[in-house]
Amino acid sequence: MEAPLGQQSQQPSQEFPSISLSHLSSSAPSAVLSVFPSFAYDQADRPRLRFYQPSSFVPDLDLDLRKIQIFVLGHLELLCVGEEADDDEEEKESFSRAYKIDFKTKDESKAFILAFEKWKLGGVDAKTDGPLENGTIVVSKSKFDNKIDSTSSKMYFHYYGQLVHQQNMLQDYVRTGTYYAAIIENRVDFHGRIVVDVGAGSGILSLFAAQAGAKHVYAVEASDMVEYARRLIAGNPSLGQRITVIKGKIEEVELPEKADILISEPMGTLLVNERMLETYVIARDRFLASDGKMFPSLGRIHMAPFSDEYLFVEIANKALFWQQHNYYGVDLTPLYGSAFQGYFSQPVVDAFDPRLLVSPPIIHPLNFSSMKEEELYEIDIPLSFISSVGTRVHGLACWFDVLFDGSSVQRWLTTAPGAPTTHWYQLRCVLAQPIYVMAGQEITGRLHLVSHSAQSYTIYLTMSAKMWGPGAEQGGILQTSSCKLDLKEPYYRLSQPQPFVLQQDMQSQQQLMQSQDISPQIQDGTGPNIAVTPSQILDSLDPL
Numbered sequence: 093m094e095a096p097l098g099q100q101s102q103q104p105s106q107e108f109p110s111i112s113l114s115h116l117s118s119s120a121p122s123a124v125l126s127v128f129p130s131f132a133y134d135q136a137d138r139p140r141l142r143f144y145q146p147s148s149f150v151p152d153l154d155l156d157l158r159k160i161q162i163f164v165l166g167h168l169e170l171l172c173v174g175e176e177a178d179d180d181e182e183e184k185e186s187f188s189r190a191y192k193i194d195f196k197t198k199d200e201s202k203a204f205i206l207a208f209e210k211w212k213l214g215g216v217d218a219k220t221d222g223p224l225e226n227g228t229i230v231v232s233k234s235k236f237d238n239k240i241d242s243t244s245s246k247m248y249f250h251y252y253g254q255l256v257h258q259q260n261m262l263q264d265y266v267r268t269g270t271y272y273a274a275i276i277e278n279r280v281d282f283h284g285r286i287v288v289d290v291g292a293g294s295g296i297l298s299l300f301a302a303q304a305g306a307k308h309v310y311a312v313e314a315s316d317m318v319e320y321a322r323r324l325i326a327g328n329p330s331l332g333q334r335i336t337v338i339k340g341k342i343e344e345v346e347l348p349e350k351a352d353i354l355i356s357e358p359m360g361t362l363l364v365n366e367r368m369l370e371t372y373v374i375a376r377d378r379f380l381a382s383d384g385k386m387f388p389s390l391g392r393i394h395m396a397p398f399s400d401e402y403l404f405v406e407i408a409n410k411a412l413f414w415q416q417h418n419y420y421g422v423d424l425t426p427l428y429g430s431a432f433q434g435y436f437s438q439p440v441v442d443a444f445d446p447r448l449l450v451s452p453p454i455i456h457p458l459n460f461s462s463m464k465e466e467e468l469y470e471i472d473i474p475l476s477f478i479s480s481v482g483t484r485v486h487g488l489a490c491w492f493d494v495l496f497d498g499s500s501v502q503r504w505l506t507t508a509p510g511a512p513t514t515h516w517y518q519l520r521c522v523l524a525q526p527i528y529v530m531a532g533q534e535i536t537g538r539l540h541l542v543s544h545s546a547q548s549y550t551i552y553l554t555m556s557a558k559m560w561g562p563g564a565e566q567g568g569i570l571q572t573s574s575c576k577l578d579l580k581e582p583y584y585r586l587s588q589p590q591p592f593v594l595q596q597d598m599q600s601q602q603q604l605m606q607s608q609d610i611s612p613q614i615q616d617g618t619g620p621n622i623a624v625t626p627s628q629i630l631d632s633l634d635p636l
């Protein structure tokens with residue numbers, strides 16, 4: 093591209109191929125101009141967005157970047173709205189103006205938006221995502237775009253762009269209240285600090301961080317929720333003046349300074365669904381100072397075998413429809429097997445009674461502060477339990493918790509069965525072929541999670557009952573059952589858990605909370621494998 097002549101100075105600038113610009117006024121539609129946009133600094137070091145006619149030294153339009161906002165109208169269209177002062181020095185008269193910008197390609201539109209955010213943040217050394225070559229902007233794909241299918245991410249960010257879904261999370265008071273408590277009780281970690289809110293959504297965590305005394309918060313959000321976040325933050329000016337909302341993906345935006353602390357709520361069903369933990373780890377590598385903190389810093393997947401005859405029959409019965417030999421004269425049975433498999437490939441999401449667990453849970457920890465992003469691509473967990481009862485095992489129950497390891501207070505956010513229900517509920521992988529176990533018998537197996545480009549995981553589960561009793565062959569496997577499920581396609585059952593917590597159980601749980609004397613088997617640990625009673629299983633669930 094030929095650079096506009098006015099930009100041949102020593103000042104850093106960033107130019108773009110020509111766009112069509114029209115001034116939107118209430119009176120008459122303005123002419124459409126073909127102009128070259130350019131980001132640069134003026135003599136007073138203020139970031140400007142200028143539009144030049146070809147071969148012109150003088151910009152047709154010269155906007156103060158700090159006073160304008162852009163809105164995405166479509167893939168190729170942006171609306172640029174802002175206040176423009178008649179006199180830059182005095183700013184005596186200012187009035188609102190709106191311009192429509194039409195790009196030729198999606199890449200050009202995307203690169204312009206990225207550049208806009210960078211320059212607005214004071215990106216003197218703002219770089220394009222690729223060099224300007226032969227008049228085209230070469231935008232290299234970000235880490236996110238490389239691994240995530242674009243249809244999936246479009247639907248994902250569309251979902252989070254809607255207030256109703258943010259409200260759903262805000263109304264999960266266990267979740268939001270725990271974040272609030274963890275942040276406010278640990279003011280010492282926030283006061284005077286630079287914070288990055290990773291996937292800010294409505295901006296709620298940024299506002300909490302500002303309440304806790306943060307010096308400045310960068311709220312990064314990729315979906316259109318940013319517009320609502322900006323309004324919410326502007327509506328809370330005493331906090332909002334310390335918050336900058338940035339539209340873009342964590343993998344793509346640039347920030348002007350390193351963060352002392354990252355806050356985020358990146359957890360999906362089974363902790364890892366949505367693959368946002370990878371984004372959280374990327375944010376750590378890109379934005380966190382080497383001695384910085386993460387809120388939360390640790391996540392743990394908990395797993396235990398369960399027995400639930402009722403659930404098993406409910407799922408198996410769904411396929412019975414395909415057992416009909418005469419459905420309007422058609423034999424449906426050729427599809428029965430596929431339908432049966434299909435129903436058992438959906439993990440079940442609901443809140444279940446913890447008395448359905450047949451052994452204490454094991455734990456697989458994920459340390460967000462130290463793990464590599466690639467470690468989340470494939471997660472392999474060996475399973476080993478001792479059944480506390482003789483029963484039919486119908487599968488594996490899973491839930492998670494995360495730790496806010498504050499300097500003043502440590503707080504856990506748990507989604508355990510029996511704990512106050514969250515919008516994550518719990519997740520159960522149901523075996524099409526249950527296994528029979530006796531009390532004291534060992535259950536082994538493997539939970540293998542393989543990420544896919546639709547922002548989720550394929551789950552491979554194998555569970556086996558080991559030989560048991562006097563004379564049993566050492567290490568011999570009696571029965572094995574396997575299944576493959578798609579974490580992206582759960583069956584939301586969402587039945588209410590039955591009342592079960594006895595007063596004495598409540599008391600014993602509270603005592604356990606106080607003493608913190610709970611040591612469930614860590615996955616890579618070698619805790620003693622002893623048969624326990626159902627009430628011991630309940631007691632072994634993690635504290636709130």
Ligand SMILES: C[S@@+](CC[C@H](N)C(=O)[O-])C[C@H]1O[C@@H](n2cnc3c(N)ncnc32)[C@H](O)[C@@H]1O
Pocket residue numbers: 236248249252253261262290291292293294295296297312313314315317340341342343356357358359368371
């Ligand atoms: C679970 S919501 C949490 C929202 C908010 N932090 C809260 O706690 O209410 C996750 C948010 O992160 C955003 N998000 C996910 N991946 C992102 C990415 N790669 N870059 C920026 N934002 C992302 C989503 O659009 C969504 O709004």
